[in-house]
Amino acid sequence: MTTSTARTRTGVTPALKPYLRLLTATQFAFNTGFYAVLPYLAAHLGDGLGMAGWLVGLVLGLRTFSQQGLFVVGGALTDRYGPRPVVLTGCVLRIAGFCWLAQAGTTATVIGAVLLIGFAAALFSPAVESETARAAVTYETETGTPRAQVLAVFSAAGQAGAFLGPLLGSLLLLLGGGFRTACLAGAVVFVGVLAGHARLMPRRPRRVPVPGAGVVLPREVFANRPFLVLCLVYSSYLVSYNQLYLALPMEVERATGSQGALGGLFALSSLLVVVAQLPLTRWSARRIAPRAALPAGLVVVAAGFAAVPLAPDGPAGLLPAAVLVVLLTLGQMLLVPAARGLVPDLVDDHRLGLATGALSSVSGAAVLVGSAATGTLLGAPGPVLWAVLAAVPLAGAALALTLSGKGRTPVAGTTVTD
Structure with a gap:
């Protein structure tokens, strides 16, 4: 039995190889730099630049579209050229975008900057996520450590960055640096990421390019029924998770008369993940098969929505919102590493980058449609609203049960090892 396997069985976090440590640190740094800026963008656009509310919403929507909607492009480029040039290019574009946003003073320049920032993420995020999934499969094969545990470390690092980033941005604003300083601090973080990857990321592609690997919409991915089922299952989770930005603020305002407590609830979610x-992933790996973790997590998410109208009002007015945040976050922690870990089993290895990007892009499109649909229900009676919201992850859980228990065997010699 290897040392890593022994550590896993005794409940200690597995000792990751240098390449996996690099990818995990990358996720932490990405989110630290990004969230040092993003939470303060809306206020800067509205109060600092005097943009109308609808225009602020449009700018934020364009940023999301240029990121999530183009993940599939970043994934396809990763498959064609390897992760190194895609990640390095994404870092350069993110640095340029933050520097541009720090100076932008008109609607056109702001839109250009946020589109560049979003597209940068559409390049490097699929590359890093697909490399992490590929390396996690190899690590599982070599040590017996479930890949979900490696992906859980990756998720926790991202959430730690999402928690630290706003604190960094707040500190800079409190010190009088302003939004421009926060943007430049975010750019500095990505300069560090760029330097680290230029030095440490493998210089050669993982394999000889497969004919047709650069095709953006290959049939073997988008006519792959199990992968499409996984996309729909993951979409039901993201539509539910997006209620943190739609239904949760409404519930907090109903309970307290303002949205002032939202920041604390978001911090609670990030701290729970960190x-x-x-521990939750280690417990899940011992007791639940990876495919079973998907419906289990979605059922927990559904329970969070169902509990909102049942929790008491009065002095404990925030209790329903807190229950929702806790259960939704617990469900996320169960299902996200499992979903990411299933992708290498469902698609050919030379399409892993594209599939990883497609998982996010398809889910992002579902969120766009689902948010519009659920937004029309926000004025409905509470029991109706929360019942409909609970039905979404329940439908995803039922669909997850149709995923086959047999996975594709990873192809030997196609991964980067240390």
């Missing part, structure tokens, strides 16, 4: 992701 503290509990690894």
Whole structure:
């Protein structure tokens, strides 16, 4: 039995190889730099630049579209050229975007900057996520450590960055640096990421390019029924998770008369992931098969929505919202590492980047449609609203049960090892 396997069985976080440590640190740094800026963008556009509310919403929507909607492009480029040039290019574009946003003072320049920032993420995120999934499969084969545990470390690192980033941005604003300083601080973080990857990321492609690997919409991915089922299952989770930005603010305002407590609830969610992701994943790996973790997590998410109208009002007015955040976050911690870990089993290895990007892009499109649909229900009676919201992850859980228990065997010699 290897040392890593022994550590896993005794409940200690597995010792990751240098390449996996690099990818995990990358996720932490990405989110630290990004969230040092993003939470303060809307206020800067509205109060600092005097944009109308609808225009602020349009700018934020364009940023999301240029990121999530183009993940499939970044994934396809990763498959064609390898992760190194895609990640390095994404870092350069993110640095340029943050520097541009720091100076932008007109609607056109702001839109150009946020589109560049979003497209940068559409390049490097699929590359890093697909490399992490590929390396996690290899690590599982070599040590017996479930890949979900490696992906849980990756998720926890991202959430730690999402928690630290706003604190960094707040500190800079409190010190009088302003939004421009926060943007430049975010750019500095990505300069560090760029330097680290230029030095440490493998210089050669993982394999000889497969004929047709650069095709953006290959049949073997988008006519792959199990992968499309996984996309729909993951979409039901993301539509539900997006209610943190739609239904949760409404519930907090109903309970307290303002949205002032939202920041604390978001911090609670991030801290839960940082503290509990690894223990929960270790427990799940011992007791639940990876494909079973998907419906289990979605059922927990559904329970969060169902509990909102049942929780008491009065002095404990925030209790329903807190229950929703806790259960939704617990469900996320169960299902996200499992979903990401299933992708290498469902698609050919030379399409892994594209599939990873497609998973996010398809889910992002579902969120766009689902948010519009659920937005029309926000004025409905509470029991109706929360019942409909609970039905979405329940439908995803039922669909997840149709995924085959047999996975594709990873192809030997196609991964980067240390």
